[in-house]
Amino acid sequence: MSKSPRQSSAAEANPPSELSFEKALAELERVVARMEGGSLSLEQALAAHKRGLELARFCQQRLEAAQQQVKVLEGEVLKPLAAAGTEQGDDD
Numbered sequence: 001m002s003k004s005p006r007q008s009s010a011a012e013a014n015p016p017s018e019l020s021f022e023k024a025l026a027e028l029e030r031v032v033a034r035m036e037g038g039s040l041s042l043e044q045a046l047a048a049h050k051r052g053l054e055l056a057r058f059c060q061q062r063l064e065a066a067q068q069q070v071k072v073l074e075g076e077v078l079k080p081l082a083a084a085g086t087e088q089g090d091d092d
Contacts, residue, residue, distance in 0.1 A: 024058050
């Protein structure tokens with residue numbers, strides 16, 4: 001049985017900041033699927049679009065933060081995969 005719009009929005013009312021990246025991404029995928037289904041009213045579609053934007057921004061921010069952490073851990077030196085592959089071959 002599918003959720004009614006009211007149940008769905010109540011279950012997904014958490015601010016993105018209270019969700020893990022994985023849960024926010026999963027919810028974003030559900031929002032997109034609902035919108036692509038074409039069965040939402042204009043009002044529901046606008047609410048879904050707003051929620052989708054919130055989730056997308058949150059996920060983007062989390063990805064950027066993770067990228068910054070990787071840069072710090074790598075000593076600010078990120079090598080392209082192609083360059084890393086050729087360096088390994090130079091040792092032979």
